[in-house]
Amino acid sequence: MSLDWIQPAQRLRSLPPYVFARLDELKARAREQGLDLIDLGMGNPDGPTPAPVVAAAAAAIEDVANHGYPPFEGTASFRRAITAWYHRRYGVKLDPEGEALPLLGSKEGLTHLAMAYINPGDLALVPSPAYPAHFRGPAIAGGQIYDLILKPDSGWLIDLAAIPDQVADRAKILYFNYPSNPTAATAPREFFADIVAFARKHEIILVHDLCYAELAFDGYQPTSLLEIPGAKDIGVEFHTLSKTYNMAGWRVGFVVGNRHIIQGLRTLKTNLDYGIFAALQRAAETALQLPDVYLSEVQARYCKRRDFLIQEFASLGWDIPKTKATMYLWVPCPVGVSSTDFALSVLQQTGVVLTPGNAFGKGGEGYVRVSLIADCDRLGEATERLRKANIRYQPEPASV
Numbered sequence: 001m002s003l004d005w006i007q008p009a010q011r012l013r014s015l016p017p018y019v020f021a022r023l024d025e026l027k028a029r030a031r032e033q034g035l036d037l038i039d040l041g042m043g044n045p046d047g048p049t050p051a052p053v054v055a056a057a058a059a060a061i062e063d064v065a066n067h068g069y070p071p072f073e074g075t076a077s078f079r080r081a082i083t084a085w086y087h088r089r090y091g092v093k094l095d096p097e098g099e100a101l102p103l104l105g106s107k108e109g110l111t112h113l114a115m116a117y118i119n120p121g122d123l124a125l126v127p128s129p130a131y132p133a134h135f136r137g138p139a140i141a142g143g144q145i146y147d148l149i150l151k152p153d154s155g156w157l158i159d160l161a162a163i164p165d166q167v168a169d170r171a172k173i174l175y176f177n178y179p180s181n182p183t184a185a186t187a188p189r190e191f192f193a194d195i196v197a198f199a200r201k202h203e204i205i206l207v208h209d210l211c212y213a214e215l216a217f218d219g220y221q222p223t224s225l226l227e228i229p230g231a232k233d234i235g236v237e238f239h240t241l242s243k244t245y246n247m248a249g250w251r252v253g254f255v256v257g258n259r260h261i262i263q264g265l266r267t268l269k270t271n272l273d274y275g276i277f278a279a280l281q282r283a284a285e286t287a288l289q290l291p292d293v294y295l296s297e298v299q300a301r302y303c304k305r306r307d308f309l310i311q312e313f314a315s316l317g318w319d320i321p322k323t324k325a326t327m328y329l330w331v332p333c334p335v336g337v338s339s340t341d342f343a344l345s346v347l348q349q350t351g352v353v354l355t356p357g358n359a360f361g362k363g364g365e366g367y368v369r370v371s372l373i374a375d376c377d378r379l380g381e382a383t384e385r386l387r388k389a390n391i392r393y394q395p396e397p398a399s400v
């Protein structure tokens, strides 16, 4: 029997093709050939979850009180830990009863927020390049996406003045993310004030993804959206425990901010899931209460890798500015080579996996993202392989 009639809904078919799929295929083939892959492609932190967090989870799993369905809106004590952490960190008071909602990882919340607020045809303003959930969420919801193309000469900041008034007036939602994945760019506080003013003027829901709140270096402190006066009237901010606490597999994140915006997401989620296993919420609370010395250790680890890799790339002709945050370097491809071609040829020649920049939208073309998710020895091995394969930065198109 032909099964051609089993077709996914339009909302799936309209999604842009997944660049990672082809890369995965080639990775699998390279592995079969016995190639020792150095995977710097994913944003998956390589360290263990802190021991006190694992211990708290183990104890909480033993507690029968945690075995049933958790409350839809998350446990009260995790919500209180979120708002206490937020106050300690940013000096802003939030109500744990409506201004904080635990999520099954922030990706889940970022995507579901779009489904809670975007009708088919609604306009979403999304930077390009961006973390894929920022444009895939609105696309799944049937929204129309207006790309805010980011450029290196403006430090990968959104150029708000370049958005035509009629586009801004039609827009329902704007996603943004600084420190940024994939560009590693940071935004000054004045930019946050400008974007809040812009969203208020044009009545746009402002969604900030601050998943690299803690992975910042050299004393730099990322700005939180809710530190900006007036932001809470129109905005929400997403956080995750995945990166800071090496908890990517645990699936814990949260959203804070405007209670009405959060309520829509909560209503949708009430129909979809029961939230996070209560034992894991207990563990997540422990993570948010860890002493700051833990953060300094994590920051020092990524900072050392950043310095090492920037220096290694410099010896291969790349001039990469020192990043102030995130676990990525955003590296230009040799001039005239596309992101996909460059990433594929590096993989085939060296077994080093990089992410092609166009996986983050067309604004990422011409770049690859390198994740700092291996120790310096391994990063050194990766650049050594590039050297041997004579892969270097070419500021001029190669003559064929």
Ligand SMILES: *Cc1c(COP(=O)(O)O)cnc(C)c1O
Pocket: 043, 104, 105, 106, 107, 108, 131, 177, 180, 181, 209, 211, 239, 240, 241, 242, 243, 248, 251, 252, 253
């Ligand atoms: C890693 C990442 C996330 C995903 O976090 P989870 O909480 O693990 O879903 C969200 N946003 C950005 C920008 C990320 O880099």
